[in-house]
Amino acid sequence: MAKVTLKVIANTLGLSTSTVSKALKNYSDINPETKLRVQKLAKDLNYTPNAFAQSLKSKGSKIIGLLVPDLVHHFFSSIINGVINEAEKHGYLVIVLQSYESYEDEKKQLKLLVDKNIDGILLSLSDKTIKYDHINSIISEGMPVVLFDKVSQLIDCPKVIIDDRKAAFDATEHLIKTGCKTIAHITGPLKPKTTIDRYMGYKKALEKYNIPFDKSLIYTSENLSYEDGYNLTSKIINDHPKLDGIFAFIDPVAIGVLNSLRDMKIKVPKQVSVIGFSNWFMCKTTSPTLTTVNQPAYEIGERAFQLLFENLNNIEQGKAITSKIVEVPTNIVFRNSTKKIID
Amino acid sequence: MAKVTLKVIANTLGLSTSTVSKALKNYSDINPETKLRVQKLAKDLNYTPNAFAQSLKSKGSKIIGLLVPDLVHHFFSSIINGVINEAEKHGYLVIVLQSYESYEDEKKQLKLLVDKNIDGILLSLSDKTIKYDHINSIISEGMPVVLFDKVSQLIDCPKVIIDDRKAAFDATEHLIKTGCKTIAHITGPLKPKTTIDRYMGYKKALEKYNIPFDKSLIYTSENLSYEDGYNLTSKIINDHPKLDGIFAFIDPVAIGVLNSLRDMKIKVPKQVSVIGFSNWFMCKTTSPTLTTVNQPAYEIGERAFQLLFENLNNIEQGKAITSKIVEVPTNIVFRNSTKKIID
DNA sequence: TTGAAAGCGCTAACAG
DNA sequence: CTGTTAGCGCTTTCAA
Numbered sequence: 211m212a213k214v215t216l217k218v219i220a221n222t223l224g225l226s227t228s229t230v231s232k233a234l235k236n237y238s239d240i241n242p243e244t245k246l247r248v249q250k251l252a253k254d255l256n257y258t259p260n261a262f263a264q265s266l267k268s269k270g271s272k273i274i275g276l277l278v279p280d281l282v283h284h285f286f287s288s289i290i291n292g293v294i295n296e297a298e299k300h301g302y303l304v305i306v307l308q309s310y311e312s313y314e315d316e317k318k319q320l321k322l323l324v325d326k327n328i329d330g331i332l333l334s335l336s337d338k339t340i341k342y343d344h345i346n347s348i349i350s351e352g353m354p355v356v357l358f359d360k361v362s363q364l365i366d367c368p369k370v371i372i373d374d375r376k377a378a379f380d381a382t383e384h385l386i387k388t389g390c391k392t393i394a395h396i397t398g399p400l401k402p403k404t405t406i407d408r409y410m411g412y413k414k415a416l417e418k419y420n421i422p423f424d425k426s427l428i429y430t431s432e433n434l435s436y437e438d439g440y441n442l443t444s445k446i447i448n449d450h451p452k453l454d455g456i457f458a459f460i461d462p463v464a465i466g467v468l469n470s471l472r473d474m475k476i477k478v479p480k481q482v483s484v485i486g487f488s489n490w491f492m493c494k495t496t497s498p499t500l501t502t503v504n505q506p507a508y509e510i511g512e513r514a515f516q517l518l519f520e521n522l523n524n525i526e527q528g529k530a531i532t533s534k535i536v537e538v539p540t541n542i543v544f545r546n547s548t549k550k551i552i553d
Numbered sequence: 554m555a556k557v558t559l560k561v562i563a564n565t566l567g568l569s570t571s572t573v574s575k576a577l578k579n580y581s582d583i584n585p586e587t588k589l590r591v592q593k594l595a596k597d598l599n600y601t602p603n604a605f606a607q608s609l610k611s612k613g614s615k616i617i618g619l620l621v622p623d624l625v626h627h628f629f630s631s632i633i634n635g636v637i638n639e640a641e642k643h644g645y646l647v648i649v650l651q652s653y654e655s656y657e658d659e660k661k662q663l664k665l666l667v668d669k670n671i672d673g674i675l676l677s678l679s680d681k682t683i684k685y686d687h688i689n690s691i692i693s694e695g696m697p698v699v700l701f702d703k704v705s706q707l708i709d710c711p712k713v714i715i716d717d718r719k720a721a722f723d724a725t726e727h728l729i730k731t732g733c734k735t736i737a738h739i740t741g742p743l744k745p746k747t748t749i750d751r752y753m754g755y756k757k758a759l760e761k762y763n764i765p766f767d768k769s770l771i772y773t774s775e776n777l778s779y780e781d782g783y784n785l786t787s788k789i790i791n792d793h794p795k796l797d798g799i800f801a802f803i804d805p806v807a808i809g810v811l812n813s814l815r816d817m818k819i820k821v822p823k824q825v826s827v828i829g830f831s832n833w834f835m836c837k838t839t840s841p842t843l844t845t846v847n848q849p850a851y852e853i854g855e856r857a858f859q860l861l862f863e864n865l866n867n868i869e870q871g872k873a874i875t876s877k878i879v880e881v882p883t884n885i886v887f888r889n890s891t892k893k894i895i896d
Numbered sequence: 897t898t899g900a901a902a903g904c905g906c907t908a909a910c911a912g
Numbered sequence: 913c914t915g916t917t918a919g920c921g922c923t924t925t926c927a928a
Contacts, residue, residue, distance in 0.1 A: 215920095225899085228922095239898085240897070266921085267923055273669070281630055282633075287626070290625075306648075322641075327603060558906085559906065560906095569914065571917095575908090603904085605904085607906060610920055611907085899926100902924090902926105904921105906919100907918100909917090910918105912913100
């Protein structure tokens, strides 16, 4: 069961390892006959090159690292799906790691990846990360990095993002166009830029339609959770009896809202319309089904790898590294928690 | 930006690479002073050993492969979570790949992993896989493999499974104990062993409680989908007006059932009880919430890595490889789609 | 058309 | 206590 190496093939054929190596790679300066003999034997012995030896020579492993805050999550697992698929098309394998939304872990995991000499890193920032030295230093040492979803302007590298502000604008506009006049917004913890952008999009839409902004219509879910959505709702309804629309910044919260409204016997969308954000799987199993903003997670992963791949090629060809920013478009998935557009 | 190697350190310190190597590994036969000098410089230069070179020497990469049918799936992503965490504790990184429930892809991905000289493979079989040569040959070539969730007796290696039959028995028994007399079972495509085991568990429970088995109460969902559950339900109710319980072999189907019953104005659990299988996230957001069988996915992943790790050690120590089978226990999560147990 | 030799970076046996 | 040497398996000049 000894491992089949070039040497084994060379010896049994009475050739040198270099000839065998070249024969297997179809170099033009090898006798066609020899090539055939070598290739046949290699196949018979089931030869596969030793990846470590190759990597040691070539400085490339054809392995990349992917670091997400949280793997057990429809959004991120879809991104991973996109990355893995696109990577595979180009001959790359993907090591997956999680930061658990912790700055310390993010640093630690990044180091693990760098130490493994992988070819590049795809990264979505943890919510807790507010310093970026650990990432910038990796980049300045020559490791190609691409950021996606949770990004920062303080890091100079390619990025894949969605336009949260526009997406939130669209969501709010949809509520307005379906006749809502008093629209609450449930926002999240202040830190991540996405939260703020969605909040801004909400305001912007009100502005466009001359609906006065009312600060008391803004509520905060600290945990991005179903329970938060559920619990906030009675308060919202209590504070604003005339309310006819709720835009939650993330689906589980919206689903909490939906269920709470149902328990309060408030008809959705007849009395109150609800729109979420993210298009989680459950949106189509709730009652009523949830209108929401779809973030094309698979595509985000796909594009992220493509950007990395571009730079991998740039490096190989001695070209400059780019810092492209790709914005993937969102779209609203119309379901039954909002009314039909009027006009 | 030249890479820092042992040689660089050795040269600047006027030492040999072997001395440096040993100093960094704290060998006892190195002058403590030298050690300090070396370690200091290594730190200052931010030296990290070249993983390829190490792997080439040691024949180990500290990387394992993980192949699942489908990554975007709460069950599997939880397993991956367990694997990655446990692996990290032991200094291993994980390459994740998907077979998309395709035999061809399974073969292909497995080959990619083997060719990368990773240290071991964790694998859940695709539903389509009915020949196991591709796996057995990998094992016989000395690659440690551990199977989990979807396994086969025709492969001799460690396995982590849940006792589907017992779990289904428990689920059915729960319905019976809460007073159900006429219980339908929605089963899945014949192939995977899990489906059959759940079906057997269902039968077994009826038997124990002297409820005659009625073949017409068995329905099949081909797609394991919400839609299947929804569409089958009206037929089930039509066929069996006296029906008071439904055991669906997987949660999305059960949720389809739930929603269909609601639309038919059939009260759950008052008129019909529903129990699912898997404990997907949505179970707690449906209305009523869904009683279901919980499969401890995280633990499955964790245990799978542990079994692999054991064999990795066995190999290193020249011991025999084991083929342990670990059964992780399931439990029923009681929610509101079933009644309280009577007696 | 083929082979010898060097080297990628690291480790370990052995000598000094 | 330190250095020399050889070798992991592969690729790539360069010489034959």
